[in-house]
Amino acid sequence: MTALIRLSMTVPGMVRFKLRQRSLFRPLAALALLLLADVVAIPGFFQLQLKEGHLYGSVIDIVNRAAPLILVSLGMTLVVAARGIDISVGAVVAISGSVAALLTGGSAAPQLPLMVALSVALGVALLCGLWNGLLITVLGLQPIVATLILMVSGRGLAQLLTDGQIVTIYYEPYFYLGSGYLFGLPVALYVAIGAALITALLLRRTALGMFLRVLGSNPVAARMAGVNTAALLVIVYAFCSACAGVAGLIVSSSVKSADANNAGLLLELDAILAVTLGGTSLAGGQFNLAGSVVGALIIQTLTYTIYSLGVPPELNMLLKAVVVFAVCLAQSTQFRQRLGFWKED
Amino acid sequence: MRNMPMMASLTTAALLVLLLAAGASAYPGFASIQVGCNLLIDNAYLLVIAVGMSFVILSGGIDLSVGAVLALTTVLAAWMLQNLHWPAALVITIVLVLGSAFGAGMGALIHYFKLQAFIVTLAGMFFARGLCYLISANSIVIDDAFFTSVSQFQIPLFGAFVSPGALIALIVFAAGIWISRCTPFGRAVYAIGGSEQSAEMMGLPVARTRVAIYALNGFCSSLAGVLFSFYMLSGYGQHAQGTELDAIAAVVIGGTLLTGGSGYVAGAFSGVMVLGVIQTLIAFQGTLSSWWTRIVIGGLLFSFCLVQRMLVAGVGGASKKR
Numbered sequence: 001m002t003a004l005i006r007l008s009m010t011v012p013g014m015v016r017f018k019l020r021q022r023s024l025f026r027p028l029a030a031l032a033l034l035l036l037a038d039v040v041a042i043p044g045f046f047q048l049q050l051k052e053g054h055l056y057g058s059v060i061d062i063v064n065r066a067a068p069l070i071l072v073s074l075g076m077t078l079v080v081a082a083r084g085i086d087i088s089v090g091a092v093v094a095i096s097g098s099v100a101a102l103l104t105g106g107s108a109a110p111q112l113p114l115m116v117a118l119s120v121a122l123g124v125a126l127l128c129g130l131w132n133g134l135l136i137t138v139l140g141l142q143p144i145v146a147t148l149i150l151m152v153s154g155r156g157l158a159q160l161l162t163d164g165q166i167v168t169i170y171y172e173p174y175f176y177l178g179s180g181y182l183f184g185l186p187v188a189l190y191v192a193i194g195a196a197l198i199t200a201l202l203l204r205r206t207a208l209g210m211f212l213r214v215l216g217s218n219p220v221a222a223r224m225a226g227v228n229t230a231a232l233l234v235i236v237y238a239f240c241s242a243c244a245g246v247a248g249l250i251v252s253s254s255v256k257s258a259d260a261n262n263a264g265l266l267l268e269l270d271a272i273l274a275v276t277l278g279g280t281s282l283a284g285g286q287f288n289l290a291g292s293v294v295g296a297l298i299i300q301t302l303t304y305t306i307y308s309l310g311v312p313p314e315l316n317m318l319l320k321a322v323v324v325f326a327v328c329l330a331q332s333t334q335f336r337q338r339l340g341f342w343k344e345d
Numbered sequence: 346m347r348n349m350p351m352m353a354s355l356t357t358a359a360l361l362v363l364l365l366a367a368g369a370s371a372y373p374g375f376a377s378i379q380v381g382c383n384l385l386i387d388n389a390y391l392l393v394i395a396v397g398m399s400f401v402i403l404s405g406g407i408d409l410s411v412g413a414v415l416a417l418t419t420v421l422a423a424w425m426l427q428n429l430h431w432p433a434a435l436v437i438t439i440v441l442v443l444g445s446a447f448g449a450g451m452g453a454l455i456h457y458f459k460l461q462a463f464i465v466t467l468a469g470m471f472f473a474r475g476l477c478y479l480i481s482a483n484s485i486v487i488d489d490a491f492f493t494s495v496s497q498f499q500i501p502l503f504g505a506f507v508s509p510g511a512l513i514a515l516i517v518f519a520a521g522i523w524i525s526r527c528t529p530f531g532r533a534v535y536a537i538g539g540s541e542q543s544a545e546m547m548g549l550p551v552a553r554t555r556v557a558i559y560a561l562n563g564f565c566s567s568l569a570g571v572l573f574s575f576y577m578l579s580g581y582g583q584h585a586q587g588t589e590l591d592a593i594a595a596v597v598i599g600g601t602l603l604t605g606g607s608g609y610v611a612g613a614f615s616g617v618m619v620l621g622v623i624q625t626l627i628a629f630q631g632t633l634s635s636w637w638t639r640i641v642i643g644g645l646l647f648s649f650c651l652v653q654r655m656l657v658a659g660v661g662g663a664s665k666k667r
């Protein structure tokens with residue numbers, strides 16, 4: 001037993017799966033069902049081809065497009081675990097994309113080095129998160145109202161920066177983030193998985209995970225126990241916006257432009273969906289990072305399946321809704337009791 | 346004993362008066378009754394939605410599907426009027442019943458299977474919008490005689506005029522206040538919002554009340570859809586995008602806490618009016634490009650919440666439960 005625990009300390013990524021097997025089971029089962037439907041309905045779904053050193057295939061497409069959603073879901077998981085919500089992530093995606101596009105000049109030879117431009121964009125995203133956190137902790141606004149303010153004005157700010165135009169990016173190295181490949185797999189995937197692993201490490205190897213759970217379960221008790229709840233909340237919201245900032249960089253890099261109006265539209269809803277599908281409760285107090293990643297993959301696979309099956313795009317929303325209902329019902333113990341299926345675990 | 350919800354609602358009313366005064370002093374045409382009536386006419390649908398949303402939020406829940414149900418109502422009504430040529434009264438009755446049934450369905454899912462309201466109503470929103478696009482991807486123009494005559498009808502009021510929609514909205518608002526204050530249902534709503542467990546132990550019919558709350562909200566959303574189709578004379582799946590957040594903002598600005606159990610339905614009126622006045626001020630300013638409009642609305646929302654918090658905190662001093 002102790003050997004297993006010691007092993008778990010050294011291999012956090014893998015053992016998260018082992019220890020959380022039961023809570024991850026349902027999201028994984030839903031994803032597996034979707035993939036099964038894909039294999040049956042779409043010929044050559046799991047086919048992978050190696051061309052010019054890149055891996056091509058439906059699965060690669062899905063994970064590439066899911067990368068921004070995975071990143072935003074990571075941040076959203078922590079915010080939801082702290083009993084909050086952040087609906088401004090879509091606006092932050094637009095803002096960070098616009099800032100990066102502007103700083104890389106709109107010409108083939110920008111004035112600033114790439115790293116500086118990326119850092120500034122990330123810094124702006126962090127500032128947005130700090131703003132949210134301060135509104136909630138210092139002013140005591142409710143999270144949905146505080147983030148609503150940024151959601152409404154954020155897009156306006158992004159449009160102000162780009163003067164209402166779509167800024168095209170011509171600087172080649174910038175495309176590496178969204179469209180580049182490393183050892184055959186998309187760079188965006190590495191960024192998303194890397195962020196997930198770093199977050200998981202931080203939450204398990206430091207006291208942050210425990211503090212976050214305590215904060216979400218009972219904020220007053222947490223404060224009285226000596227946890228700096230205000231600082232923790234600010235950190236969590238800043239982290240969420242930073243994740244959205246990275247997602248914004250990936251999005252603008254893959255479309256090679258910054259569209260302040262449409263970048264990240266409705267992304268917050270997809271992120272909250274992914275988080276809940278993954279098993280994190282909106283009531284706060286616990287979080288399931290791996291589940292959120294799986295939830296994001298479920299949503300992206302669903303979108304891809306709908307388009308590949310030739311289902312008219314009008315049915316996209318309808319099918320998404322049905323799948324969400326089905327997964328939520330499957331996760332509800334009351335529903336399972338009524339069906340007489342699995343016993344409550 | 347300091348009454349926190351009362352202070353918040355009064356603060357909003359006071360700030361609304363301030364906004365109106367600022368507008369009247371800055372723009373000569375602002376201080377006219379017609380401007381006030383236009384506020385009512387343009388935001389009639391939002392007022393009806395905000396009344397329904399107040400009940401949901403007072404009970405501790407949330408409903409993100411209101412805009413989608415509104416759009417679905419307009420599309421259904423337009424489709425039935427234009428393609429089936431059914432009489433307007435029948436069409437209106439059908440959509441109201443369907444809206445209530447949709448709401449009741451979501452309420453049942455939320456209560457009996459203990460699902461989270463945010464997710465169920467979010468999925469409901471996708472479902473309703475999906476249905477809209479399934480029925481018709483394009484906008485359907487309504488040219489039914491009843492609808493066009495209602496849309497153009499003007500009710501005189503103090504030298505200006507209001508639309509029948511605004512009058513209906515005011516009636517719904519008054520009814521909402523009466524239901525929340527003078528009926529056992531209203532008391533049950535507050536009790537559930539305060540503590541669902543205590544409400545159950547007290548013997549209140551929590552299941553029935555919860556389903557009824559969401560059914561009432563569905564009814565208000567579809568009624569708002571009917572008002573909206575009077576206003577726009579068309580059914581379109583993209584109507585009322587973002588209305589759910591407007592409604593939540595209006596309810597919260599009006600002093601209702603999102604955690605439930607605290608606030609007044611009457612606050613929804615001042616919340617809707619504040620949002621409407623902000624839009625009117627921007628329109629009167631006239632020179633702001635569309636993105637400045639968003640920034641200004643966000644900024645005004647922020648200052649509003651800031652002043653409200655400062656006033657309430659200065660008077661009450663109680664720490665809010667998060």
